[in-house]
Amino acid sequence: MADIMADPAHAWTHRVCTAHAGLLWPGQEHDVRMSSNPTPPRSSATSGGGAPGRQPEVLTRADGGPLRVLVVDDEASLRELLATVLRYEGWRVETAADGHAALKVAKELDPDVVVLDVMMPGIDGFEVLRRLRATHTAPVLFLTARDALEDRVHGLTAGGDDYVTKPFSLEEVVARLRALMRRSGALAQRPDAVLEVGDLTLDEDSHEVRRDGVEIQLTATEFELLRYLMRNPRRVLSKAQILDRVWQYDFGGQANIVELYISYLRRKIDAGREPMIHTLRGAGYVLKPTT
Structure with a gap:
């Protein structure tokens, strides 16, 4: 198995650390290394090939179009970082800063997968999921700073499909989303790998x-x-x-x-x-x- 995490050539960090004020950057105790150029490297797949330093298979919808991802988080820096990384997977990504906006975007986008923060102003992620499930069956990856067992159980029993706690690995988020979409049946059939x-x-x-x-x-x-x-x-x-x-x-x-x-x-x-x-x-x- 190729050791992605051990590769010294990676220019992007493998961890994103968050605090109440947003992301923690170098010198703020947690290592959140970026390359000297903060813009992610381009890729031959839609100008993006995923988490930097690698060229993963580009997943597409069954109709051949780009996968549609909705990222919902009230932390602007984290929301935009996730969106950038996921766009470099070749996916179409839309974002929302709160639950009400998420429901509106979901109606217009009809996403293939949703990255959903739990703790948000207005309506929280659990309530957003409950309302989404009335009209959407897309898999949902919960993203939250809360690591309590009851929160994980609540999210999964409410209809969530997976759960990641902050701080988290960008590559882990991408890998989990790929796995969710493979299981959902939304992908085009893959040729011999x-x-x-x-x-x-x-x-x-x-x-x-x-x-x-x-x-x-x-x-x-x-x-x-x-x-x-x-x-x-x-x-x-x-x-x-x-x-x-x-x-x-x-x-x-x-x-x-x-x-x-x-x-x-x-x-x-x-x-x-x-x-x-x-x-x-x-x-x-x-x-x-x-x-």
Whole structure:
């Protein structure tokens, strides 16, 4: 399983910490690291490929359109951060700052999934859910600072589908939303998720990589680099192409980042075996099955 959380190349933090005043940024006790450029890296999927540093499968509706997500939270900074991250998944995201606005937006949007804060002014998340359930069956992910067991039970028995407490991981929220939408039946049917080149296999759903049946542990960036190579077997890929596809943003002059990660992959994929990853000097890299 690719270790997303351990990947040193991630420019975005994996945790969002909140307080009554909003998000906690660096120097405020909790680590909420951002890249030197606070704008998320672009992606080839709708200008966004999800949580930064990775290129996940872009989920779409059964009709081929983008998934529709409603984010409801009275904290503006958190609401907009979540919306930005989810838009980089390739999804259409609308937001609401309170329960009344949420009900109005839901009527217009007809969302495929809802991210719903519990503690809001006016009507709380539980009441919003009760009213939503009268006309909508979309799965709901509760988002709240309250970690009491009775709150979790209340939310789930009221018709909520999952529950995340603050502080939370952005990647966890995205993963839970993906799981909810897979279970809801709203998604387009996915083609075979397993890539194969010779004796090398990569499962895009489970992130398992094997060569000759032996599992290989990769970081998230290593996984994305290998996936790109495996989607283009026998094709020479330039450094520029790889940088654009795998990283999507400037690494501040680290021109050797591609060579570095190719060397990481070689140690794991080719070590002790006939090599599959080849360098064409002045042209780029190519992945070929062994003969």
